[in-house]
Amino acid sequence: MYTTKTSLFWKFVVYAVLIAGAAIFIVPFIYMLLTTFVDNAYTLPRPSEVFSVTPNLDNYETVWNRNNFFRYFLNSLLIAGVSMIGSLFLGALTAYAFARFHFPFKEFLFRMFLFTMMIPVVLAIVPQFTVISNLGLVNTYAGLWLLYIGGGVVGSTFFLRGFFETIPKELEDSIRIDGGGDWRIFWNIYLPLSKPALGTMAIFSFSGTWDEYFVALTIIKDEALRTLPIALMMFQGQHASNWAWIFAASIIALLPVVLIYIIFQKHFVKSGLSEGSMKG
Amino acid sequence: MKTPFSKVLGILSIIALFFVSACSSSDHSSEKSSDGKVTIEYWHTYSDQEEKVLKEKIKPMFEKEHPHIKLKLTRMPYEGLKQQVIAGVSGNAAPDLMRMDIIWVPEFAKMGALKEVSSLDGFDNVKSSVFEGPMATNIFDGKYYGVPVNTNTKIAIYDKKVLDKAGVTEVPKTMEELAAAAKKAKDAGAKGGITIGGANAWGVLPYFWSLGGKLTNEDYTKIDGFVNSPESVKALEQLIQWNKDKILSPTILGGEPGAWDGIKKHEYMMLDDGPWFYSVLMNEEKKKEDPLEYTVRSLIPEGPGGSRSVIGGEDLVIFANSKHPEEAWTFAQWMLTEEPQKLMSETGLIPTNMNAAKDPEFLKVPFVKEYVDQLETALPRTPIPQWSEFEQVFNLNIEKALRGKMSAKEALDDAAKQGEAILKK
Numbered sequence: 167m168y169t170t171k172t173s174l175f176w177k178f179v180v181y182a183v184l185i186a187g188a189a190i191f192i193v194p195f196i197y198m199l200l201t202t203f204v205d206n207a208y209t210l211p212r213p214s215e216v217f218s219v220t221p222n223l224d225n226y227e228t229v230w231n232r233n234n235f236f237r238y239f240l241n242s243l244l245i246a247g248v249s250m251i252g253s254l255f256l257g258a259l260t261a262y263a264f265a266r267f268h269f270p271f272k273e274f275l276f277r278m279f280l281f282t283m284m285i286p287v288v289l290a291i292v293p294q295f296t297v298i299s300n301l302g303l304v305n306t307y308a309g310l311w312l313l314y315i316g317g318g319v320v321g322s323t324f325f326l327r328g329f330f331e332t333i334p335k336e337l338e339d340s341i342r343i344d345g346g347g348d349w350r351i352f353w354n355i356y357l358p359l360s361k362p363a364l365g366t367m368a369i370f371s372f373s374g375t376w377d378e379y380f381v382a383l384t385i386i387k388d389e390a391l392r393t394l395p396i397a398l399m400m401f402q403g404q405h406a407s408n409w410a411w412i413f414a415a416s417i418i419a420l421l422p423v424v425l426i427y428i429i430f431q432k433h434f435v436k437s438g439l440s441e442g443s444m445k446g
Numbered sequence: 447m448k449t450p451f452s453k454v455l456g457i458l459s460i461i462a463l464f465f466v467s468a469c470s471s472s473d474h475s476s477e478k479s480s481d482g483k484v485t486i487e488y489w490h491t492y493s494d495q496e497e498k499v500l501k502e503k504i505k506p507m508f509e510k511e512h513p514h515i516k517l518k519l520t521r522m523p524y525e526g527l528k529q530q531v532i533a534g535v536s537g538n539a540a541p542d543l544m545r546m547d548i549i550w551v552p553e554f555a556k557m558g559a560l561k562e563v564s565s566l567d568g569f570d571n572v573k574s575s576v577f578e579g580p581m582a583t584n585i586f587d588g589k590y591y592g593v594p595v596n597t598n599t600k601i602a603i604y605d606k607k608v609l610d611k612a613g614v615t616e617v618p619k620t621m622e623e624l625a626a627a628a629k630k631a632k633d634a635g636a637k638g639g640i641t642i643g644g645a646n647a648w649g650v651l652p653y654f655w656s657l658g659g660k661l662t663n664e665d666y667t668k669i670d671g672f673v674n675s676p677e678s679v680k681a682l683e684q685l686i687q688w689n690k691d692k693i694l695s696p697t698i699l700g701g702e703p704g705a706w707d708g709i710k711k712h713e714y715m716m717l718d719d720g721p722w723f724y725s726v727l728m729n730e731e732k733k734k735e736d737p738l739e740y741t742v743r744s745l746i747p748e749g750p751g752g753s754r755s756v757i758g759g760e761d762l763v764i765f766a767n768s769k770h771p772e773e774a775w776t777f778a779q780w781m782l783t784e785e786p787q788k789l790m791s792e793t794g795l796i797p798t799n800m801n802a803a804k805d806p807e808f809l810k811v812p813f814v815k816e817y818v819d820q821l822e823t824a825l826p827r828t829p830i831p832q833w834s835e836f837e838q839v840f841n842l843n844i845e846k847a848l849r850g851k852m853s854a855k856e857a858l859d860d861a862a863k864q865g866e867a868i869l870k871k
Contacts, residue, residue: 206730209707232494288529295537304539380526384533389520399523403493405722406706 198413202226207410225414233400234389235415242394243422245307246376249314253371254364256315257322262352264323265330276327279320287380295384305387313385314375321374322367329363330356365430373423394419484773485516487541491760495729496793497521503789508780515773535559535765542768543777545595545760548583548826549833554763555586556831561764561771564590568779576782576798579757583826593778594798596790597759599824600652600718601816602744607712608636609742617742621657621684621749624716628693631715638695640688641705641717645698645845647827647837648756650685652718652746655754655825657681661840666828669836669865674858677750682847682854689848699848709741718746720758724813725794743816745823755824759798796821832868839864 203219204211229235263269264276294313295304303309333356341351357364379395386392398419401412492500497519505517520541522530528550534540535557546554554560563569563584572593573581580594602624604617612631618624628639643649659681660672672678688694695714697705706723708714717723727737746753762781764774780786787802796817797803809815827833839861847857 205732208726208730209704209710212703212707291529292533292536295533295539299537299539304537380529383523383526383530387520387539396523399525400521402524403726404491404524405720406726 199417202410202414202417204410206408208406208408210409225410226418229401229411229415229418232411233397234392235394235397235418237390238392238394238397239418241391242376245310245314245382245393246372246422248307249311249318249375250368250371252311252315253318253322254368257319257367258326258357258360258364259352260319260323261326261330262348262356264327266348279323282317283320283324291381291384294381298385304385305391306385307391310382310385313381314378318371318374322371325367325370326360326363329360333359368430369423369427372426376419376423483514483516484770485518486543486768486770486773486777487518487520488777489520489522489541489544491522491524491527491545493793495725496790496795499789499793504781504786507786507789508777511780512773512776515776517777531559532557535767538767540765540767542770542774543762543764545762546592548580548594548757548759548761549829551584551592551761551763552586552829552831553834555591559766560591561766561768562589562591563593563764563775563778566775568775572779572782575800577800577803577821579821579824579826580759580761580798583757583759583829584761584763585829586831592761592763593782595760595762595781596787596795597757597798597821598720598722598796599755599757599817599820600720600746601755601820602716602718602746603709603723604716604742604744605709605712605714606740606742608634608715612636612715617744618747619744621653621747624747625688625693628688628715629691632693636715637703637713638697638708639693639715641695641708641714642698643705643717643719644700645848646841647844648758649698650844651756651825651827652754653685653749654678654681655756656746656749656751657684658750660751661828662830666830667869669869670862672862673840673865674855674862678858679855681749681751682844682858686847686850686854699845710735710737712740718755721794721796721813721817738812743813745816745820753820753823755820757821757824757826759796830869832871835868835871836861836865839868 197216200216200219201207201211202225203221204215205224264272298304298309298312301309301312303312337355337359338351341355346354377395378393379399382393383396386396398412398415401407401415490497490500500519505519508517509515531540531544531546531550531554535554540559551560555562569590573590576594577597580597581590583594584590584592602617608631609615609617609627612627612634614627614630618627624640631639640653642653657680659678660675662669662672685694689698695705695708695717696702697708703711703713705714705717705719706727709717710727724737727733746755762778764771764778768774782799784799784802784805787797787799788805788808791797791802791808791811791814794811794814796814797808802808803818809818828836830836843852843857843861846852847854852860
């Protein structure tokens with residue numbers, strides 16, 4: 167009797183904490199969503215106004231047709247998509263090399279890799295821009311990809327190397343016996359077994375470049391080639407901003423990230439594939 | 447498992463290759479095109495309504511009058527704009543012209559990023575046709591590095607309903623009357639009296655100056671002894687006292703409701719703001735009330751220092767590495783003539799060209815008269831390259847003084863000391 171009571175009590179506490187936690191995270195989002203339904207939000211609407219709105223898509227429609235929003239949306243999709251695949255693929259190859267090959271200055275090189283992660287974008291932007299400019303890649307997506315993929319490879323290498331090192335080396339032997347090389351090992355063993363890590367990294371990589379504003383604005387000079395975060399910033403006026411538009415635009419901008427999350431999320435639960443693939 | 451992933455990868459890389467070649471083959475701006483036209487690139491930060499006039503009226507008009515020049519307009523967002531300009535200048539990718547905030551001009555001039563315009567043909571004509579205050583914001587080291595393209599300032603805007611409720615029948619003319627009216631409004635239940643946008647130079651200076659405060663000497667070479675003069679200390683002490691008496695709206699220290707919100711809901715008595723208060727709020731769709739109806743405009747109330755508002759606005763500058771400086775200068779001169787200035791003023795931007803600003807048509811815009819009047823006594827923020835740096839010190843110390851962390855004298859003495867060090871840089 168006593169035990170069920172306490173366990174019920176603790177269950178209650180745990181659920182209360184979880185629900186409170188979820189509420190803390192979801193309320194600002196709901197508030198933002200409701201704000202997008204308000205008209206003329208040049209001043210931030212008050213809670214009473216926000217909670218009494220009738221949902222409508224007026225602001226979404228305005229936003230979608232303003233500041234080349236749709237065009238920039240497609241531009242961003244292309245840029246973030248290619249950057250994600252590029253940095254994941256190159257990162258996985260590099261991580262494989264760091265995890266399985268022996269070569270001189272391996273650790274030193276790896277540290278140098280990490281070192282580049284510590285430099286803030288704003289500090290590096292002028293030298294980066296000069297390099298891109300000397301390569302003749304200003305105002306091209308190639309220039310932007312070079313920077314995004316170059317930056318992304320470091321992160322994914324760091325992340326995937328650790329993961330690759332947990333994969334038992336013995337698995338390689340089955341391929342070696344059949345006469346397969348490193349490529350086959352990489353492609354048929356490491357990549358499939360690293361799906362959870364790759365999925366996580368894909369989300370990071372996509373949302374990282376999808377949100378990126380500063381580098382994109384610096385490299386891309388033509389209005390037609392700009393990306394979505396630039397369109398978002400255009401909604402902020404010098405003297406006054408319509409917050410409902412900014413939030414509506416942000417919600418639209420959020421959708422692809424949510425979609426990517428849903429796509430790759432199912433790979434998380436499939437972790438531990440290598441368990442049982444070896445006899446103890 | 448192999449097929450889908452590699453297929454996607456393959457398709458994407460083909461798309462990628464296509465785009466790389468497509469983008470790199472697109473022609474660069476500022477090059478002479480085949481039809482013998484010169485393209486000049488113009489970075490601007492006009493708002494939606496202003497951009498519309500720029501694209502649909504200004505550009506065709508200019509290109510018609512100057513058939514050999516093509517104008518390429520690029521609208522830039524504000525966020526990180528300064529770094530964008532710096533990256534552009536150092537990477538030799540700046541545009542030919544830019545409309546930039548007046549307070550940036552001396553700073554970029556000092557960097558060597560801007561072309562000096564005072565030695566160019568026609569400069570004297572331009573100079574004599576525009577207001578003196580805005581023109582002065584382009585000076586660095588005795589020379590001019592830009593021309594003012596539009597100007598603005600802030601005036602006092604009162605909420606009629608709050609004034610009525612407080613029993614104030616006449617709009618305050620002096621700072622004492624303003625404080626008294628704010629006190630009455632508070633007693634009558636208003637949430638705030640005098641609404642200052644924030645504890646920063648742009649927000650505080652109209653009051654600081656009007657109450658007798660100073661930032662520097664006449665030729666902007668000395669801070670010590672001016673920003674901490676007895677008059678300046680007294681001005682800041684007055685603001686601190688107002689804040690203690692709660693006749694300042696909470697906005698000055700970031701409190702709610704916001705300035706516009708408080709006026710729209712008839713909770714604040716007065717705010718100081720630029721013409722955009724009207725041009726934005728009047729253009730709201732489905733607005734409940736017309737701001738022209740529920741507010742009354744007046745000059746910043748006079749104090750010992752007079753009625754001193756702060757000048758804002760933008761200057762047109764030509765970059766030092768512009769490939770077509772001559773054509774850029776042609777455009778800059780043209781943009782400051784009466785006709786284009788009038789066109790832009792339709793959106794509420796105040797012309798710098800004196801004839802355009804005094805044009806009866808422009809003065810018919812219902813809210814501009816008070817702004818044009820206020821401009822006669824308004825002051826520019828110190829036009830020195832180190833302004834942004836000094837401003838940070840000033841802002842921080844003002845906020846500390848208002849929050850009671852420093853006395854007015856301590857705050858301004860410290861600002862003077864740091865300011866002098868910044869000036870020497």
